[in-house]
Amino acid sequence: MNYLSASKSQSNMFAGDLKAPTIAVARTRLMFGVFFFLVAFVVMGARTVELGMSTPITAKQTIARHIEVPATTVARADIVDRNGEALAINLKSSSLYANPKMISNPEAVAQKLNEILPSVPRAGLLQKLKSGRSFVWIKRKLTPKQKWDVNALGVPGLKFQEEEDRLYPHGRLASHVLGYVDVDGNGIAGVEHYFDDQLSNSNRSGEALQLSLDIRVQYALADELEAAMRAHRAKGAAGLVMDVNTGELLALVSMPDYDPNNISGVSDDELFNRASKGVYELGSTFKTFTFANALDDGVATLEDGYDATKPLKVARFLIRDDHPKKRYLTLPEIFAFSSNIGTAQMALDIGSDRQREFMGDLGLLNPAALELPEVGAPMYPASWRKVSTVTISYGHGIAVSPVQLATSIASVVNGGSLNAPTLVRTSAAVQSQRQVISQSTSRQMRQLLRLAVTKGTGGRADARGYRVGGKTGTAEKASGGGYDRKSLISSFVGVYPMDDPQYVVFALLDEPQGTKETFGFASGGWVAAPVVKNVIMRTAPLLGVLPKWEDEGLYQKVALMIDED
Amino acid sequence: MRKAFTAFAAVSAMISGAAVMQLKLAVQEQADEVEVLAQQIHNDRENIRVLNAEWAYLTSPHALQEKSISFLALMPPAPKQILGSLDDIPFRIKGDAVDGDASVLLPSAMTKKKNAPKQKASKNKERAL
Numbered sequence: 001m002n003y004l005s006a007s008k009s010q011s012n013m014f015a016g017d018l019k020a021p022t023i024a025v026a027r028t029r030l031m032f033g034v035f036f037f038l039v040a041f042v043v044m045g046a047r048t049v050e051l052g053m054s055t056p057i058t059a060k061q062t063i064a065r066h067i068e069v070p071a072t073t074v075a076r077a078d079i080v081d082r083n084g085e086a087l088a089i090n091l092k093s094s095s096l097y098a099n100p101k102m103i104s105n106p107e108a109v110a111q112k113l114n115e116i117l118p119s120v121p122r123a124g125l126l127q128k129l130k131s132g133r134s135f136v137w138i139k140r141k142l143t144p145k146q147k148w149d150v151n152a153l154g155v156p157g158l159k160f161q162e163e164e165d166r167l168y169p170h171g172r173l174a175s176h177v178l179g180y181v182d183v184d185g186n187g188i189a190g191v192e193h194y195f196d197d198q199l200s201n202s203n204r205s206g207e208a209l210q211l212s213l214d215i216r217v218q219y220a221l222a223d224e225l226e227a228a229m230r231a232h233r234a235k236g237a238a239g240l241v242m243d244v245n246t247g248e249l250l251a252l253v254s255m256p257d258y259d260p261n262n263i264s265g266v267s268d269d270e271l272f273n274r275a276s277k278g279v280y281e282l283g284s285t286f287k288t289f290t291f292a293n294a295l296d297d298g299v300a301t302l303e304d305g306y307d308a309t310k311p312l313k314v315a316r317f318l319i320r321d322d323h324p325k326k327r328y329l330t331l332p333e334i335f336a337f338s339s340n341i342g343t344a345q346m347a348l349d350i351g352s353d354r355q356r357e358f359m360g361d362l363g364l365l366n367p368a369a370l371e372l373p374e375v376g377a378p379m380y381p382a383s384w385r386k387v388s389t390v391t392i393s394y395g396h397g398i399a400v401s402p403v404q405l406a407t408s409i410a411s412v413v414n415g416g417s418l419n420a421p422t423l424v425r426t427s428a429a430v431q432s433q434r435q436v437i438s439q440s441t442s443r444q445m446r447q448l449l450r451l452a453v454t455k456g457t458g459g460r461a462d463a464r465g466y467r468v469g470g471k472t473g474t475a476e477k478a479s480g481g482g483y484d485r486k487s488l489i490s491s492f493v494g495v496y497p498m499d500d501p502q503y504v505v506f507a508l509l510d511e512p513q514g515t516k517e518t519f520g521f522a523s524g525g526w527v528a529a530p531v532v533k534n535v536i537m538r539t540a541p542l543l544g545v546l547p548k549w550e551d552e553g554l555y556q557k558v559a560l561m562i563d564e565d
Numbered sequence: 566m567r568k569a570f571t572a573f574a575a576v577s578a579m580i581s582g583a584a585v586m587q588l589k590l591a592v593q594e595q596a597d598e599v600e601v602l603a604q605q606i607h608n609d610r611e612n613i614r615v616l617n618a619e620w621a622y623l624t625s626p627h628a629l630q631e632k633s634i635s636f637l638a639l640m641p642p643a644p645k646q647i648l649g650s651l652d653d654i655p656f657r658i659k660g661d662a663v664d665g666d667a668s669v670l671l672p673s674a675m676t677k678k679k680n681a682p683k684q685k686a687s688k689n690k691e692r693a694l
Contacts, residue, residue: 038574045581052588070607072614086621091614144615169621219626465644538641547644 075164076185077199078208079178081215082250082425086169088178088192093165094147096138098129102157106130109155113138116149141165168260174218176273177211177252177372177423180260189271191423193373210425212248217241220538221251225507228531229255232512232522238274238402239507239531241539244410244495246426247419250503252276252403277374279399280489280508283475283524284338285409286395290347291335291448292412293358296441299349302558305330306342314390319344322474322523323457330561335448336456338472340394347393348386355392356384361436362408362418364400369420376401395473406504409493413449413469413501416442447558450498454555455562461494461529463536465547470494470532472524477511487511492528496536497545499554507531
């Protein structure tokens with residue numbers, strides 16, 4: 001103030017009258033500035049209050065944009081079945097290691113660890129803990145429960161290493177479909193290998209791969225095949241359940257199988273997929289295709305017949321019947337009693353070129369287009385001679401995989417449209433369908449297949465109420481240029497319900513032995529047909545197929561042509 | 566007057582400053598809480614994956630069958646046990662018979678509909694009488 005007044009008095013001396021208005025002007029200007037800031041503060045204050053009072057909905061929206069839940073990333077996508085049941089899942093797992101230098105009393109720790117981890121031997125554990133090293137693995141990939149228990153011990157020298165582990169909750173079930181992964185998580189077999197890029201693609205992480213399998217059906221089939229395999233002391237077994245109209249596989253089983261959770265020490269025989277990689281001469285089931293061919297081309301009608309009184313001589317081979325009737329047989333009889341002689345004559349009427357073309361149309365001469373790396377190529381003669389025509393008509397001299405057979409059977413019964421087999425859940429519309437036989441031929445084939453069960457060799461597959469149709473197949477294994485009468489491939493292919501086909505069920509047993517229950521027989525009708533029957537009885541209620549007492553009239557006309565003696 | 570004005574300005578500036586500071590701290594606190602919740606959701610999701618795997622293991626068809634054999638006497642249903650429609654149930658009173666029987670109580674919505682024409686009929690009867 002003093003300085004100001006001093007300067008005032010000083011300026012008075014120089015400025016004189018100018019002093020008073022200058023200060024007034026400066027004060028007015030200052031007041032403008034103050035007023036401006038005041039207004040600005042009032043506006044800001046009002047705005048703050050307004051924001052505070054505003055509805056919380058807008059506030060939530062602005063916040064929601066910033067909330068980020070860390071995504072659950074997995075190195076490999078899950079695999080689920082058609083109902084969303086987990087088949088393969090990647091989990092964070094912990095591996096236990098120890099720093100023995102930090103453990104004061106190894107004996108007590110070894111004792112306690114052994115109680116938690118019984119698979120780790122106590123002596124070896126003690127030796128590890130007593131070693132003077134600073135890092136020893138105790139066990140890789142502990143379960144969450146084991147990890148909890150180890151943590152509860154509170155021993156300072158025990159530590160965990162976080163890892164990711166591929167887990168197959170269903171163990172052996174569907175192992176041949178799923179395949180397995182190596183230690184680094186790369187798919188080695190099955191769909192794990194086929195879809196390796198898709199599964200390990202980090203951009204699509206979290207998007208599970210949905211298969212067409214139904215784990216319940218898979219189990220029913222695996223259970224029945226295993227029981228039959230044990231009962232008949234067979235070397236192996238294979239089977240599948242396929243949706244007739246879409247080509248989707250609901251179950252694909254190969255025995256013996258393996259546990260994909262632990263693949264050390266698994267033999268090649270266990271890894272071998274008999275259902276898709278294995279090709280077999282399947283025997284009489286091929287008569288279905290010969291009949292479909294003859295009926296569709298008009299070579300023969302259901303009213304025709306062939307003479308089967310004595311064995312047929314073709315070139316230097318003699319064609320015999322397993323169940324000789326030694327008389328003239330009608331077409332339905334030839335099919336129901338599975339006569340080789342009758343079928344062979346029909347094939348000769350069809351001709352070699354046309355037979356080969358028809359087999360090609362059904363996809364039996366090309367490997368199945370299945371989403372597995374393990375797909376077997378069919379074997380058939382390079383030059384399709386007369387003898388080949390005859391033997392192929394009843395399923396010898398041509399070897400195909402069970403998947404190929406089921407695909408072709410499905411096309412024969414579903415009205416004639418061929419669907420590629422698939423292991424991935426698809427909608428029917430996506431499927432590329434190709435017409436191979438006419439609707440009416442398909443209807444006749446359904447009648448024949450049903451009668452082969454009600455009156456013919458497939459009687460043991462008749463799951464009453466489910467209208468099963470099917471064909472038995474028994475082939476002798478080729479060995480050393482000839483056929484071994486003792487070692488058989490016995491199979492049965494069934495379709496149900498026959499008045500509106502929905503599912504193909506196939507069962508195959510590799511070298512089954514006859515038992516007291518089967519009176520020593522090991523043919524398809526004795527060993528494989530009951531498997532198909534049991535599988536249908538177990539799975540039809542799950543798949544929503546209604547049991548019905550059938551309309552005999554559907555088959556009457558054809559049934560009358562079968563003379564049972 | 567001017568002094569009072571200056572004092573008011575100073576006080577209001579301090580109050581609003583404090584208020585904004587407090588608001589900022591509150592928002593910070595909320596944001597921290599949100600972050601903790603997000604982390605918790607993430608952990609829960611990881612745990613759900615583990616539980617899903619365990620559930621799949623415990624309910625695999627083989628395990629269920631073992632349990633069923635040891636604790637229940639369940640068998641796959643026989644075709645005879647499965648009925649396609651209500652008409653297949655034997656000795657079941659058919660729909661018409663129930664409607665005609667006055668002793669059977671029907672839901673009110675149904676009885677109203679049924680009664681409507683009857684009332685008319687009874688009125689007609691009265692007239693006739």
